[in-house]
Amino acid sequence: MHNLFCAFGANEYNRVSLYNNAKEIWDKLEVTHEGTSRAEESKISLLTLDYEFFKAKLEEGIKEMSDHFNHTINGLKALGKIYPxxxxxxxxxxxxxxxxxxxxxxxEE
Known part of the structure; x- marks a missing residue:
């Protein structure tokens, strides 16, 4: 890097250095976002399966069943999937x- 500093001068060196740091930051953000998107898709898939195959357990009372159902629905809503x-x-x-x-x-009647 010292050779770059001597060849370009302080202003050019700082600009190149800033560009490299910004590019590194952007690359890390991009990878993080892609990972977040995949994790989000996985959560949506798991919650959708939970919703689709939802059944009350015999040992559950109405309150517990409702809480379990609402937890699933709220998780889906938070991720942008909403059912009527x-x-x-x-x-x-x-x-x-x-x-x-x-x-x-x-x-029903």
Missing amino acids: NKEMVKKMLNSLPMFWEAKVTII
């Missing part, structure tokens, strides 16, 4: 165990 309310209600009702069938029928 009507679809989410239907998904939740269809995920209830069979002993809720009479109540689900009444709600």
Whole structure:
């Protein structure tokens, strides 16, 4: 670098040095963003699968089931994937165990 300083002078050396630092920073930001995008896509995929295959567990009460469902929905919303309310209600009702069938029928009617 000392040879560059002597050949170009202080102003040119600083400009080249600044360019190299900015390029390094840009390259690191670009790699970080790409990694973040891939991680985000993975999160969306996992939460979408969780939503698609959501079923209430027999040992879960309504509150726990609702919390689990809302956690999934809120995670998807935060990542930009939003389902219509009507679809989410239907998904939740269809995920209830069979002993809720009479109540689900009444709600649907």
